[in-house]
Amino acid sequence: MEKRNLYLNNIPAEEAVEIYRKALKESVDVSYERIPVTEALNRVTRSAVYAKYCSPLYNSAAMDGVAVRADITNHASEREAVELVIGENCRLIDTGDPVRPPYNAVIMAEDLVETTDPDRFRILASAAPWQHVRPIGEDIVAGEMILPGGHRIRPVDIGVLLAGGILQVEVIRRPQVAVIPTGSEIIEPGREPREGEIIESNSRMFENLVTEQEGLPHRLPPVPDDYGLLRQTVLKAVREHDMVLVNAGSSAGTEDYTVHVLRELGQVIVHGVAVKPGKPVILAVVEGKPVIGLPGYPVSAFIGFQNFVIPVMDLYLDRDRQPAGCAEAVLSRRLISSLKYKEYVRVKMGKVDEKLIAAPLARGAGAAMSLVRADGFCIIGQNREGVEAGETVEVELFRSLSEIEHTVMVIGSHDLLLDVLADLMPSLHPHMFLSSTHVGSMGGLMALRRGEAHVAPVHLLDQKTGIYNISYLEELFHEPVLLVKGVKRIQGLIVKKGNPRNIKEIRDLPGLRYVNRQRGAGTRILFDYLLSENGLVPEEIEGYTYEASTHMAVAALVSSDGADAGMGIQSAAKAMDLDFLPIGAEEYDFALYPKSLELPHIQAFLDVLQSREFRMKLEELGGYDTSGIGEQILIHGLC
């Protein structure tokens, strides 16, 4: 009687997977390919993708109406209408049209009072500069990160990538999985089976399971029970694919052949696992590639696939298997909503102090990037006037909860280095993420105090001492708070290429068009300080009230001729190919509570901050001094 093969192992499933994945670690790796963005649905990015163009690409009308120079409307009122004449002091404009100099504001069609002359209108209120104008880069700024590495591409991402000028993207290659049915008694579907014959169907189940798991299946024709033929087929399949599944059929002795063939060709790591049904599984490595022998009974085959094939496919796909869903979260800020609408608010999510926090993002319909950045939708019913801060809301998640829970929530001053940190986090510390929201230094400290952020990046100049950040923390906090030193960065004036207005210092700004940063931004505080040092007042600066919310937005406005100068950092000027006049170095640090140091993702954040990879990226960007990065100063430590 022929020798029967006994199962050597009875290893628990989890242990078997671990041993097997360890055995494959040396030889199995993620690989990448470049594909058109239009074909990238559900593929996973290799590395961060940065925008090539701004969106909008120019200052554009946000409404249908007329474009005007805001100053000519200054005195318009109910009692004293100002007359607008198309082609003379205004021009017709539709949503999306460029707003070009000398025009700098849009008046909505609804606010125009018609006259008997179709080219003449009257207005009864003044227009603020830049009203109803979407500034260049409002949605996407050239050079800005659109998607981080390791991101699964959704339909909305495809739209934003194309809008940002990206046509191709590098993504994780899908593993090619050969499926080999075996057994002399199996026949292909379509022929009437005779007694002793079995219709081969498992391989078709495997094909479709592989497809569902985002692999590329390749089913081979059934191999009869012939040792030499099986050996040859397996070897060929191993060489032409990333992994191989050998299915025993329900056949006689085939499984014995399989394990012997695999022992001859490579190494059998596990044979037999403590799973029922599904015990007779073979986990082998041949020429560095995984070859998995699955039992013939269909239920065992299915369970074997779930337990062992998917975790190996995960190695090729660098995949974390977490479904999204819904979650309840505490709203970080009050949301006012109209009773007229059911409103979809995009939110950023994070877990701070054991509470899941939902922080509303930009609400404009044009902000496609808000969809890309959002962790979910918070839907406010039409019958509600809004939601108070601190109320619990239901959020439809776009990312898995586990990912959200391992995300460092950074809220505060903007710097490009935050994009770099967000990109490096998951590659240096798998399953750890960073998300940042840009509200300026003071806004960030407020969010930190409210328990909405883990980390607040700050660059606040004490105008009395000339020392950065410390006195602000001392004053705003009454409990211990940590200042982790970040970078010294060169602040200066961003001006057009070649500096056509010949700007040399702050004193040259009156008479030119300036673009400012929003209230609370460190850059704005520095600018105020410099104005007063130079004996100037805000009223002398045209555009002092024209606020952009990021360095890149300032650079984009200067680049598009929306302004002659703005204050910002060197990397933003460099990214937009503009000139930069250094004014001085400022200190961009990170505030956080000492208790946060216990969190693994905060530890990962501090580690990435001091990593060689991060310093190298900053050197590439230019304009940073990283000496002393990561040093910690405890404030109110004795309270």
Next chain:
Amino acid sequence: MEKRNLYLNNIPAEEAVEIYRKALKESVDVSYERIPVTEALNRVTRSAVYAKYCSPLYNSAAMDGVAVRADITNHASEREAVELVIGENCRLIDTGDPVRPPYNAVIMAEDLVETTDPDRFRILASAAPWQHVRPIGEDIVAGEMILPGGHRIRPVDIGVLLAGGILQVEVIRRPQVAVIPTGSEIIEPGREPREGEIIESNSRMFENLVTEQEGLPHRLPPVPDDYGLLRQTVLKAVREHDMVLVNAGSSAGTEDYTVHVLRELGQVIVHGVAVKPGKPVILAVVEGKPVIGLPGYPVSAFIGFQNFVIPVMDLYLDRDRQPAGCAEAVLSRRLISSLKYKEYVRVKMGKVDEKLIAAPLARGAGAAMSLVRADGFCIIGQNREGVEAGETVEVELFRSLSEIEHTVMVIGSHDLLLDVLADLMPSLHPHMFLSSTHVGSMGGLMALRRGEAHVAPVHLLDQKTGIYNISYLEELFHEPVLLVKGVKRIQGLIVKKGNPRNIKEIRDLPGLRYVNRQRGAGTRILFDYLLSENGLVPEEIEGYTYEASTHMAVAALVSSDGADAGMGIQSAAKAMDLDFLPIGAEEYDFALYPKSLELPHIQAFLDVLQSREFRMKLEELGGYDTSGIGEQILIHGLC
């Protein structure tokens, strides 16, 4: 100044969807196509699919070993070994091989004691008839329903369909969705945009959203702002597709064109909805087909798609949008599990008396149909010896909870009409389902009492009175219980085609091979009654202890020459092309608690039972008398 279009409506999203779907109801319908099973992943079946072949197709070995006649082993014991000689009184057999007469049992290789002669073994214990034999049709019985209509095809279903001899399947056709980007200022990705130009990206987002939603997208080239051209493009698109999306771009006045074009070509049902962002949506009908105008801002476009395009695609796809997930359920029966294994138990789920119940299904690895029938997996950890009945377990769901909650749980005696009911339920009453488990009449009544079933189908003969079912209910229940009259069905002997053994009555059975039904089955009770009426005792019937659990399994065994005769219903004999000797009509009724009448799915069940469609299907099957169907008899009503 050109005329601007004002939004006419500010309808709540839900209301807008309802109005629009109502307007489309006349002209939009589900259509079907026939495709190869191998390409049917994720497609939805039109109607029930019935198996062509049995699986296994013949009585087959469930183990490697030798095939023997059980009777020659009768006296084997530790003290008195029986010798087996290959080729003389046994033959070598491997798992899956046919077990042919005269052999009727398999002895495992492990139980064979080797001798010096490789062709001789000794055995130290007797073999029971049919031990380690998988009877024909154990997994799938020819003529049995494999999938109900409206079922979404999974990889495991593809395997079972092919194993059951099905090569093609009729499924719901996917809607073809044209996507038309519009606007003179938009350019295709790949060209450097100039001021005033916008890269067209929304249509690419739509394409991928349509794909994600299982439609077939067809993106058309951008249409400039030209009334006539837009009109012509929309009309052509409507004629060549199932639905059309017109995207405004961020363009000037385009939207005005769109609504005017749609008013000219058809009917604008809704223009403007109370959703923010996403107000300017147009819901129109042109030549009976849905044409949806979506706003140009990407966020509005995305939200418009979610709110309005998906519900219309649902009309074409006849789709209920419910994700599966996990659920906690009460285990209906004790499960013993080995500490040696992590065990995957397939369960049927249902909600009875506000409790979610998980009832374990067949545990064999060969039972592919148990995967198809299962509503989920209950995973028992390797460190557990089992789970008690009534304990709460976590179930990984294959079906949505909402579907499970609207399912009539039928447990009891088997009849093919249950498959017919299961197939008719969701087509006559959308979102109402029926699932049946076959444990015989008494088993069903026990399940009803334990609160595991809604309905127990019974055909239990009172041997004293000759009346069916009533006395059993009176005795087993002590509270009011309802008997809903079902069908009278002809029971008889199922014999081979042409009746080669010339069987005429029960008295002819001694000396022939009979296949019995399991204990508690109504057919078995009838058989026992007939035996005693004919002055016979069970010991005179060969195969009295050989139990099959369904009528079809009995028919399959007779068909495969596993037995000469078995008792069963005419439809089973007809399905397997066998002869049938009528013995008498029996009453197959349904027991349920009166309180269940409040459930909508029980109402649906009673309605289907009395429907014309159901009666017509039974006539096709033959062997049923449906007079009086649906009449209710209340038992213990006065308690």
